[in-house]
Structure formats: structure tokens, C-alpha cells
Amino acid sequence: MKTILTTSPIEAAEFIRRGGIVAFPTETVYGLGANVFNESAIAKIFEAKRRPNDNPLIAHVGNLEQIKLLVKEITPDARKFIAAFFPAPLTLVLPKAERVPLIATANLETIGVRMPRNELAREFLKACKTPIVAPSANLSGKPSPTDWQAVFEDLDGRIDCLLQGEMTEIGLESTVVDCTSNAPLVLRSGAISLEDLQKIIPETRDYQIKKDESPKSPGLKHKHYAPRARVILVSDFRFQISDSSAFIGLNEPPPDFDLIKICRSVEEYAHEVFAFFRTCDRENITTIYCETVAENGIGAALTDRLKRAAE
Numbered sequence: 111m112k113t114i115l116t117t118s119p120i121e122a123a124e125f126i127r128r129g130g131i132v133a134f135p136t137e138t139v140y141g142l143g144a145n146v147f148n149e150s151a152i153a154k155i156f157e158a159k160r161r162p163n164d165n166p167l168i169a170h171v172g173n174l175e176q177i178k179l180l181v182k183e184i185t186p187d188a189r190k191f192i193a194a195f196f197p198a199p200l201t202l203v204l205p206k207a208e209r210v211p212l213i214a215t216a217n218l219e220t221i222g223v224r225m226p227r228n229e230l231a232r233e234f235l236k237a238c239k240t241p242i243v244a245p246s247a248n249l250s251g252k253p254s255p256t257d258w259q260a261v262f263e264d265l266d267g268r269i270d271c272l273l274q275g276e277m278t279e280i281g282l283e284s285t286v287v288d289c290t291s292n293a294p295l296v297l298r299s300g301a302i303s304l305e306d307l308q309k310i311i312p313e314t315r316d317y318q319i320k321k322d323e324s325p326k327s328p329g330l331k332h333k334h335y336a337p338r339a340r341v342i343l344v345s346d347f348r349f350q351i352s353d354s355s356a357f358i359g360l361n362e363p364p365p366d367f368d369l370i371k372i373c374r375s376v377e378e379y380a381h382e383v384f385a386f387f388r389t390c391d392r393e394n395i396t397t398i399y400c401e402t403v404a405e406n407g408i409g410a411a412l413t414d415r416l417k418r419a420a421e
């Protein structure tokens with residue numbers, strides 16, 4: 111398959127209309143989209159990414175009206191979060207409508223719904239005239255793509271079209287919140303933090319996987335975000351580095367690393383980390399030392415991704 115590169119959201123949407131799959135930028139990471147009501151197009155997403163078929167996709171809408179096409183009901187908790195945050199890097203899990211095919215949700219009776227705030231994403235979604243299911247536009251297991259070059263590296267020749275935009279603003283995947291239970295549950299942390307959500311609904315809790323329980327968010331059990339290099343989390347510089355090592359963090363490390371990325375804030379660290387992982391792999395780095403950060407605000411989401419990469 112030839113992958114067409116374009117900067118036109120109208121041209122990209124044309125591929126969706128013809129049953130194709132299209133990578134597009136959002137404020138979190140690049141997504142790989144298909145029409146939510148086209149089962150064979152959705153099957154192509156799983157194939158292109160080599161995604162396990164028990165890992166559900168998030169449905170993206172260009173306006174609030176489209177949410178009604180996807181869900182049985184917008185629960186009262188979801189209503190509050192929508193009013194407070196949408197469009198946002200926030201996915202709400204709701205009971206799915208009958209007409210949404212089960213391949214989109216990996217056989218779950220719920221569906222994750224998000225309205226991105228990235229301008230190009232919204233133009234693309236508007237031109238598609240249908241909700242778009244989209245997981246991150248990387249090969250399964252690899253770090254999520256934060257620029258179009260990363261999408262190209264993983265998926266050139268495997269997808270119909272790549273809508274080229276800027277590097278993504280946030281760099282980590284959306285916060286996922288289950289709004290189908292008694293109190294909202296954060297299934298995956300992201301730029302909208304637990305503290306942000308609790309300002310709207312104080313009962314909101316973090317979901318903790320109990321040992322031996324199958325996770326509520328199926329994607330959480332899959333290996334994620336991992337570069338080829340070994341990832342080690344460090345909180346000081348009292349360690350011996352091995353050959354061809356890299357460092358990313360907030361403080362200046364000793365000079366003996368082959369690659370060093372010093373970030374001025376936790377936000378910048380989140381923005382840079384996946385691209386840095388990919389750079390390290392390209393440069394044949396064998397070990398990446400990642401400095402730990404305080405686990406509040408987006409620091410909680412960054413810590414989650416770093417821990418998964420280090421597993």
C-alpha cells in the first residue's frame with residue numbers, strides 16, 4: 111500500500127470516506143483513524159498496528175452532538191466533565207450504543223469518547239462527518255508517536271494516508287475516566303490530572319489494579335511505550351553508567367552520557383520523552399536513564415509511562 115502524505119484535512123478525510131485508515135495529529139499523540147461504523151476499516155487499524163484485538167479504541171468526535179451517535183446515555187458524571195473540559199485530552203468511558211460495532215470496543219459494552227482540542231484534528235474530524243475511532247498511530251508496544259516522522263517510521267506502507275501536522279502539544283496519551291460506575295474512576299492518567307477532575311467531582315478516584323484481577327482498561331495489561339533500549343529510573347546520580355547510555359530529566363547530569371536531554375519543566379519532559387526514546391533507538395543507545403519526577407499534575411502521567419517503559 112502506498113501511504114499518501116498530506117497537510118490537507120479535506121484530502122485526508124476523503125480517505126476515510128472511501129473506507130481507508132488515516133493517521134492524524136491531536137494534542138496528545140498522533141492517532142490512526144477509521145470510520146467508527148465501518149468494520150472492515152477498523153480491522154485494518156488492528157492489522158496495520160499489529161494491535162492485540164482485545165485492546166479497545168477511543169472514538170473521537172468533532173462536535174458534542176456526535177457523542178449521542180456513540181453512547182446509550184451520557185451519565186450525569188460525564189455531563190459534568192464534558193461541560194468543564196471538552197474539547198480536551200480527556201476520554202470518557204460510557205455505555206456504548208447498539209449501532210457501534212464490537213470490533214471498535216474489543217467486545218466491551220462500553221466506549222471511550224473524546225473530543226480533541228487540536229485545531230487540525232478538529233478540521234479533519236469535521237471533514238470526516240462521522241466519529242473516528244483511533245488508537246495511537248504507532249506499531250503496538252512502541253512509544254506513541256508525537257511527530258509525523260515517528261508515524262512514518264512505524265507505518266509507512268501500512269496505512270492509506272498521513273495528515274502531517276506539528277509535533278503534539280502534550281506528548282502523552284489522554285486521561286481515561288470510567289463514568290459508568292458509582293464514582294468516576296481514572297483508568298489511565300494524562301494531562302487532565304486527578305486533581306483537575308476532583309475539582310469537578312470530588313469523589314473521583316484512581317483505579318488501582320488488584321493482583322490477579324483482569325484490568326478494567328484492557329490496554330493497561332499490554333506492554334507499552336517501550337524503546338528497544340533498557341529504561342532505568344533514577345532519582346540521583348550515584349550510579350555507574352554502562353556503555354552508550356542516554357539521560358533525560360530535569361537536572362544536569364554528569365557529562366559522560368552519549369545523549370543528554372535536560373527539560374526545563376515536567377511539561378517539557380512529558381512533551382519530549384517519547385521522541386527522545388525513538389532518537390535513542392536510532393542512535394543505538396543501550397540504556398536510557400530517566401530521572402523520576404514528583405507525582406502530581408502531569409507528573410503522575412509521566413511517572414506512569416516511565417514505569418511502564420522500565421518494566
Ligand code: AMP
Nearest residue numbers: 166167220221222245246283327329330
Ligand atoms: P490508545 O489510543 O492506543 O492509547 O489506546 C486506547 C486505550 O484507552 C486502551 O488501551 C484502553 O486502555 C483505553 N480504553 C479505550 N476504550 C476503553 C473502554 N471502553 N473501557 C476501558 N478503557 C478503554
Ligand code: MG
Nearest residue numbers: 245246247254
Ligand atoms: Mg497506544
